[in-house]
Amino acid sequence: MILMLGRLLDVSLNPDASKLPGGATLMDLTNGLAAWTLIFAAGAMVLGAGAWALGSATSNMSWADRGKSATIIAALAALLIGGAAAIINFFFHAGLALH
Numbered sequence: 835m836i837l838m839l840g841r842l843l844d845v846s847l848n849p850d851a852s853k854l855p856g857g858a859t860l861m862d863l864t865n866g867l868a869a870w871t872l873i874f875a876a877g878a879m880v881l882g883a884g885a886w887a888l889g890s891a892t893s894n895m896s897w898a899d900r901g902k903s904a905t906i907i908a909a910l911a912a913l914l915i916g917g918a919a920a921i922i923n924f925f926f927h928a929g930l931a932l933h
Contacts, residue, residue, distance in 0.1 A: 843932035871915050
């Protein structure tokens, strides 16, 4: 009896964007948001690299350090944005393997 009750209470998860209205729209919005954030990351990288170069050229270590930080953070942001789908899928499939 307990085994049968356990089978009835099992939950399965099969993500499918087509099962709800607006799934395609949400995917389009997510892709558009990713594009905008990549544009902002590119702008931040250009500004950060400029501040880094200007700070180094004028021996202003504060500007150089902040520019270096901004450049590295923008690069990491672009890496995470580009790899977001792979990261999410990796953890989702790792979660499916849990028993």
